[in-house]
Amino acid sequence: MSSGAEQKDAIFFTAGRKDPFSTLSNFHPVPIVMYERHYNSMEHYYQAMKFEISDPYWADEIACADSAPIAKALGRSRIHLVRKDWENVKLDMMEKGLRVKFSVEPARSLLLSTGTRPLYEYSSTDRFWGSTRQFKGENHLGKLIMKIRAELVAADAAAPPPAPKTKKPRITAPQ
Numbered sequence: 044m045s046s047g048a049e050q051k052d053a054i055f056f057t058a059g060r061k062d063p064f065s066t067l068s069n070f071h072p073v074p075i076v077m078y079e080r081h082y083n084s085m086e087h088y089y090q091a092m093k094f095e096i097s098d099p100y101w102a103d104e105i106a107c108a109d110s111a112p113i114a115k116a117l118g119r120s121r122i123h124l125v126r127k128d129w130e131n132v133k134l135d136m137m138e139k140g141l142r143v144k145f146s147v148e149p150a151r152s153l154l155l156s157t158g159t160r161p162l163y164e165y166s167s168t169d170r171f172w173g174s175t176r177q178f179k180g181e182n183h184l185g186k187l188i189m190k191i192r193a194e195l196v197a198a199d200a201a202a203p204p205p206a207p208k209t210k211k212p213r214i215t216a217p218q
Contacts (some may be wrong), residue, residue, distance in 0.1 A: 055164075056165065064153065069086040075140060075143045090118025092126075094126065097125060098124060101117075162189050164184040
């Protein structure tokens with residue numbers, strides 16, 4: 044159960060167009076490149092990874108899907124075999140993709156703009172990756188994004204400050 048302060052400050056994000064934090068969603072069209080392959084969204088990447096070993100052709104089909112919802116539907120196919128180790132590697136695969144997604148703008152800036160507020164993927168049906176507004180669910184997506192946010196903040200704090208800009212001397216013609 045979450046504390047009252049956490050509930051008050053929590054950001055629930057969805058793929059909805061009216062959600063100011065929709066970029067955090069895996070369905071948001073933030074292109075990423077992983078393993079020399081282009082994906083139109085994190086959802087494309089994640090669903091394709093289920094089949095990268097067991098059925099590479101199907102993984103390519105998912106990667107080329109017209110939209111994130113289509114990629115998700117293709118990834119739920121049980122006609123094609125999901126890689127045998129999927130349950131053991133899915134969190135790692137998600138984290139790797141999220142690191143790429145949040146390494147570029149504007150996704151990086153949006154994530155950093157959330158400060159220290161708790162992040163929850165709103166889902167009334169997916170209790171593994173998301174959570175309801177009553178904080179029912181494991182919220183693994185939100186937890187991974189918060190981990191990456193903390194690492195970005197720490198890296199920014201450890202980075203040397205930018206060199207000060209120096210004024211170039213003004214050269215005037217002799218009179």
